[in-house]
Amino acid sequence: MKKQTIFLWPLVCCLFLLASCAGKSTGKTVYNLADYGICPDTKENISPLIAKAIQDIRQEVPEGQEITILLPAGRYDFYPDQATSRTYFVSNHDQPNPKAVGVALEDMEGITFDGQDAELVFHGRMLPVSLLRSKNCTLKNFSIDFEQPHITQASVVTNDTKAGQITLELAPWVQYEIAGDTLYVKGEGWRHCPSSCIAFEPETRRLVYNSSDVRMVLSKVKDLGGRKVLAEGWKNPLLVPGTVLAMRTWQRPAPGVFLSHNTNTVLKNIQVHYAEGMGLLAQVCDNIRLDSFSVCLKGKEDPRYFTTQADATHFSNCKGLILSENGLYENMMDDAINVHGVYLKVQQRIDEKTLLASFEHAQSYGFDWGFAGDTVQFIRSKTMELLDGTYQIASIRPEDQNSVCGAKVFRIAFTQALPAEVTPEQSIGVENLTWTPEVVFAHNTIRHNRARGSLFSTPKKTVVENNLFDYTSGTAILLCGDCNGWYETGACRDIVIRHNTFINALTNMFQFTNAVISIYPEIPDLEHQEKYFHSGIVIEDNEFETFDAPILYAKSVDGLVFRHNTIHQNEAYPPFHWNKHRVLLERVTNATIEDNQFEGGFDPANDILQK
CATH class of the missing domain: 2.40.30 (Elongation Factor Tu (Ef-tu); domain 3)
Known part of the structure; x- marks a missing residue:
């Protein structure tokens, strides 16, 4: 097997380390998959050859050695037959197992997988690329597609x-x-x-x-x-x-790229042209950077009109920083990005410090929800009000399975006594605050997709800036939170939405589409809610082009600023939305709406409705 070592100049090395979170080595050993008999453009099943090459490289590389795996440019066809077989429980997906995986990267450290613009084409039903339990890894320069899409x-x-x-x-x-x-x-x-x-x-x-x-x-x-x-x-x-x-159909068996239990992951210059689930699903990961990761058509000449079956990118129970920039997200069947945690539901109070709590949604279970030392808080699902205080996990283990894989119920012991009202009779949810990320979503284009443009549900700092939302069909930005249906946490506490351009959102009606920007937590009993769910939301210096009336809808917010925004009116379509108000607020306090420019004028008495 041929291999070569590339030594980097100190400055170049420092820049690389900053970009990819790699280790301290001053050189990388390069493994060229051509040396393992892997050739492009043969139309033959590459699945077993890739699996064998990765296994051989893993056995040869010393622990801690940084490496680059090169895939020569060209087309590679992957079939389920002889592919790597894995049991993965993937958040927000159906759970058929085992799954046939095209490129399975597991238990790696400091690797770069460079496709050199290779086209990875999959057949049948497969999970194209996975990266699990790995640190300081980079995936870059390849595309994912299916020969026969399921749409x-x-x-x-x-x-x-x-x-x-x-x-x-x-x-x-x-x-x-x-x-x-x-x-x-x-x-x-x-x-x-x-x-x-x-x-x-x-x-x-x-x-x-x-x-x-x-x-x-x-x-x-x-x-x-x-x-x-x-x-x-x-x-x-x-x-x-x-x-x-x-x-x-509504089936979503697997994403295009699956990340789980990783630290410091970079995905760069990757295009997902089709997947039967999300384009990317990341769960239980710490620090993820997407740079020019796209879910997109294959250019203007692509005869297809669709990309993924569901969201372009989706992050569940992650922490650290999620940085997503320079992406193109188009023609997918759901959102460009969705960031959230997962509420467990209290099922039984064993004693004053111990609970049984369960995953509730049929598509989200079977993976780690938390760990000893994590901080959690409790929420009343009917009013979406937080109970006072936070609590630390002393131990957590699956109750209904021998391992976390496939588990739906956890036995959780806490270091301190829990409030008396934390019982199943009170319909209480559990949110893991440790596994919540900061988010930067910037310089992306979202267009021509079904449902919504983007969803954010995290209490950590979130910045949404310099994006183009172009005919997103439903709401362009949604701040949600739901402990009753999707069980996706949680409240936004510090979010800035600025310098974005919104062009003719709301051409269609889908769930949560009350305005171009919709702050819409699911609250079954809003009438008896005393606290507020979201807070600290600033929307400023954005430009809206719209054919209809509603720009901003907000529910259950303490602290909302909408300022220095420009709204242009056009006649692209006839107005049809049921919401005839520019701003519609339900249970919102400490709201500031000022210094906005509305083409055709703005009359607060008629254009703002406060419920």
């Missing part, structure tokens, strides 16, 4: 709304069959009937105005030949000929 693209040929019949032409790469009267699409190792779809304008690739999630029926279908099918039960007048549909 089905079709174009509208004719639409007879009176008869309820629509003619669709399936995209050239779509494999399908009609069994009985039902249309099924299929790929290598999978087959399903799509149940919902998103409609795109053919020229702009934006979501069709006021279409949202389109109801569809594929159970009464006739094959017309030439990749055209006639379907009955459609009566949507918005689906004019030429409209492009992304038809899908």
Whole structure:
């Protein structure tokens, strides 16, 4: 095996260390995967060769040695057959196990995986890239795609709304069959009937105005030949000929990139063109930097109109700093970024210092929620009010499994006695404050996606600046918090939203879409809430271009500033939103709304509604 050592000049080395959080070595050993028989553009299954090469390199590298693994440029095809098999429980995803993993990097330290602009193309159902239990690692310079996406693209040929019949032409790469009267699409190792779809304008690739999630029926279908099918039960007048549909199920078995239990991770110049879940899912990680990590189409000539099945990037139970900059996030089926923790629900009070508490959402369980020494707080789920004080974990272990892997219930002992009201009867949630991150989301472009632009739910410092939110379809920025449905923590305490440009958000209605910026915690019993959920929110020096009225919605906030913003009005679409107020506030105190410029004027008496 050939290897070479590159020695870096001190200044270059220092810059590299700052960029990648690497160790103190002054040199890196380079392993070229070409020396392991891995060649591009063969169309052969590269999965077993990659797995064997990584295993060999791990065995050869001395502990603590920094290395670079080079993948020669070109296309590489990965198949589930002979791929690395792993049982991973991935936050906010379905949990089919085991998973076939294309590139599995585990228990590494100080490695750089450099794809040199390689194209990684996956087949069937796979988790493309994973990095687990690793420190000071960098992944860079490659793209991820699937040969046969699980989202089905079709174009509208004719639409007879009176008869309820629509003619669709399936995209050239779509494999399908009609069994009985039902249309099924299929790929290598999978087959399903799509149940919902998103409609795109053919020229702009934006979501069709006021279409949202389109109801569809594929159970009464006739094959017309030439990749055209006639379907009955459609009566949507918005689906004019030429409209492009992304038809899908709600399944999300695996992300494109999975990070778990890592420290100091850098992802640079990576493009995810498709994944059947999130583009990136990170859980229980400390310090993550994304630089030019994108979930995007393959340029203007890409015949596809969609990217990922769910969020572009998603961070669950992480800490340290999440830095996301210079990314392009487009045409995905959910948000560009979602940052949150996970509430456990109190199930049993064993004694004054011990609880049983459980994961509640069906897509979030089976991974570490906390560790001895962590600090937690308790919340009343009905009013989303915090109980006074914080508490330290003395010990935590799974109650329903032998290991954390797959566990839903934890036995948690605390160093001090708990309040008497921490009981299941009081519907109490548990938030881990130790595993909450600071966030910087800057210089990104978010466009043409379903649902929302970005979500932030962390009490640590959060800065959202210099981003372009371009036709995000729903709310551009959402500050949420929910201990009743999604169980995603928690309250924002220090967030600055500045120098962003918002262009025609709210072309469609989805969950939490009350305004361009929506501060919308889920509070079932707002009437009896006495404390406030969010606080310390500053929105300043932003530019809004909008065809409709609502700019800011806020609920349960103590300390809200909206100033020095400019709002331009246009006629891109007819206004349709139910919220006719520029600013709508529910249970908000200490709000400052000043020095904003509204094109056409601003009348506080009519444009601000305080409930």
